Amino acid sequence: MNDTPRFRPFPDAEQDVRTSQAVPETPQTLNPAYRLAFDDLDFIKRDALRPVRLQLELMKTEILLTERQIASTVVMFGGARIPAPDKPSGKPGLDSLSHYYTQAQEFARLMTLRSVAKDNREHVICTGGGPGVMEAGNRGAAEAGGISIGLNIVLPHEQAPNSYVTPDLSFNFHYFAVRKMHFLMRAQAITIFPGGFGTLDEMFEALTLIQTRRMKGIPILLFGRSFWERVINWDALAEAGTISPEDLNLVHYVETAEEAVECIDTWR
Template sequence: MSSGNDDAVTEPDRPERGAWPERRLGPVVKRRAQVESSTTDQRLLDTQGPVDWLHEDPWRVMRIQSEFVEGFGALAELGPAISVFGSARTPRDSLEYEAGMRIGRGLVEAGYAVITGGGPGAMEAANRGACEAHGVSVGLGIELPFEQGLNEYVDVGVNFRYFFVRKTMFVKYSQGFVVLPGGFGTMDELFEALTLVQTRKVTRFPIVLFGTAYWQGLRDWLLDSVVAQGKATTRDLGLLHITDDVDEAIALVCKGTP
């Protein structure tokens, strides 16, 4: 006899709790649809397999780590150094380019290696001055959609994928910054350094802005708006030194460094 429940809808079978597909990757647990069908070494050795894993965040962490390792390894024995920043668009026949060369040369004569972003313009000028003075000329390049490459006056060059790794190298291996007129990238590096000094993440780190006509407006705005509204103090503003004199710029940036 029929029980009368022949037409009832039955719930599909569900696996027991321990029957779900599961894979452990160190501290990471993946289950159900998140379990991959291949292992890490299979994906490494099978050149015909999928390569999407190369673009996943865990792999990016390894790339970031490798950039730090390469940067530290290349610069650990550099010795005292000063970073010189400025626009990649500075023409070679300009007074700014000439000033960059003189600054690079003067820093070498003062006993420092010269570090730049490794590109053209003001960066090339400082590298050129250091190279022609037979000093150590360093370029820390960055991967960009529009390729620049390291200028020909770089003796030690490291190319980075990530801006934040590159900026760490500038601060870690420099005893101060000289900043020539530049655009957003130059200002990014300038305010990164200012923030680190203001918050005392780094100490004894002079910052010199070269070119009064270019930088005075920025300083005036900081004073009239930022300081005036209590967002910073006059002491913070005193972290910046502005000059048009190459010898003074070198003296200021070398003052107080080890």
């Protein structure tokens, strides 16, 4: 193979966008109409440019993950409000779920040890980048000496990445739909811990894609049978005929990090 750099008759993209010379300040050059389109945020924010913004959100994360050669991920969904055992919230309901923080942290640690052995390219932990179960996942990955992904989302209330996300794998999204695509595009397994509306939304999105065969089947592991059986009556859905009996096999219950790892290893 010839490693000689290919001759480029035109400047590369970075060189091409640089302003070649200063322009005089005139009514024409100072008017927003004169701005280059890609450098005009007011223009990019227009309603008509929403398809472009969607495409940019999809492409930026995809390009950066590809550059890092990340081939597969293990996705962790779960409640942002679930506290670490040593930092109780003072709310009995949430504090009773704090052991799931511990299990999430340990699961991420165990999976990341494997990821590190494969040069941080396979089975990289991927969370929503926020607090609670998400923090536990990124924290466990960091404790194992590996990398992890955080896919944050712009919300009305203050939202910031937890401190355990690998900095150059900390992404931010405006569009929920694009964020959910990135959760699933490299997923080799999905773990779902107790959570609220967001967790349920992410879980049912994945189940629907697998049920309709828009996505290959992967292990979907629900931590905490007692929690989930109180929240969702899967058997009632099958008995009513709104899902098929075989759809009940799409989810599997686990209680511990070790059990989850074993399920992934033995999944058909």
